[in-house]
Amino acid sequence: MAELRVGLGDRSYPIHIEPGCLDRVGAELSKSRIGNRYAVVSDSNVAKLYGERLLNILDSAGISARMFTFVAGEENKTMATVTDLASQLARAGYDRHDAIIALGGGVTGDIAGFLASAYMRGIPFIQIPTTLLSQVDSSVGGKTGVDLPEGKNLVGAFYQPRAVYIDTEVLQTLDDQELLGGLAEVIKYGVIWDEGFFMFLEKERERIFSLAPEVIVDMITRCCAIKAEVVAEDEREGGLRKILNYGHTIGHAVEGASSFQLIHGLAVSIGMVAAARLSILKGTLAQDVLDRITSILISYGMPTEIPGDLDRAEIKRYLKTDKKAVSGKVQFVLPDKIGSTYITDDVSVDLIDQVLN
Structure with a gap:
């Protein structure tokens, strides 16, 4: 597995790059214990492709997780989506000792990362990018945020993930x-x-x-x-x-x-x-x-x-x-x-x- 590190002192984190590494996320998280349990945030398209598979991988590693989805599309990269997801986390009892997994492309990573930066004033999150754009760009670097009618990414935060897992095999499902x-x-x-x-x-x-x-x-x-x-x-x-x-x-x-x-x-x-x-x-x-x-x-x-x-x-x-x-x-x-x-x-x-x- 190729591994890089983003060197940011005590906020440094690894980038794992390997075909099939999605199947090893459960074992990795069981060792790192970033959160007590995980909220997997994904859009409606990616959730159908990889949501159940990831939940099963986490369950097999003894990790508690639930799926939270939003309707796919850049038009849903809004504060309303973040608010809705935050309410769902609150109703499900997620607290500041839990963590978020962003499973999807750039829109999902931006939304889930911004949600993580704000929920309970900040909880950890992990990036599992599933598009080439998110694998080479948006999943790395900690830019999170949502769009306004006036422009893209006008509300957001710099908030670094704890780890990035890049499975190149998932690119086979890209159009x-x-x-x-x-x-x-x-x-x-x-x-x-x-x-x-x-x-x-x-x-x-x-x-x-x-x-x-x-x-x-x-x-x-x-x-x-x-x-x-x-x-x-x-x-x-x-x-x-x-x-x-x-x-x-x-x-x-x-x-x-x-x-x-x-x-x-x-x-x-x-x-x-x-x-x-x-x-x-x-x-x-x-x-x-x-x-x-x-x-x-x-x-x-x-x-x-x-x-x-x-x-x-x-x-x-x-x-x-x-x-x-x-x-x-x-x-x-x-x-x-x-x-x-x-x-x-x-x-x-x-x-x-x-x-x-």
């Missing part, structure tokens, strides 16, 4: 769109941090799409290692960690303007190209680098253009409420070469309009 959404985040890591990894992704596309176990484990391990290094240096996004938002500023706005019909990862793909185009306009990126970023995204079957039917004014409205804005100025993560980015708020409305149009 093509969800797989692509995760791969967009994977490519992001190559652009912002590691040209060698970017070259690996250019070379191994066919084996990645076939979910070849050794390639998938290597790919996920590299993504988690990059994120763990960044988070260990800047847990609360005061500086370096902001580079992880590459593609997300315009991507989130496009996602919101689509009424979340465009899934997160594919919106990030569009956002990465848009950010690279901004860098071209600012004179800080060579055209051949933009071409290379665009080419790899297209080769993986991802969108690179903002859909023509999306209201540009609505996209700009979402940009204004971006949670990374400082004193009303939106911050952009822009590439200057493969493996390197910089952060700036010096982007004029005119440049944004050129990219959006």
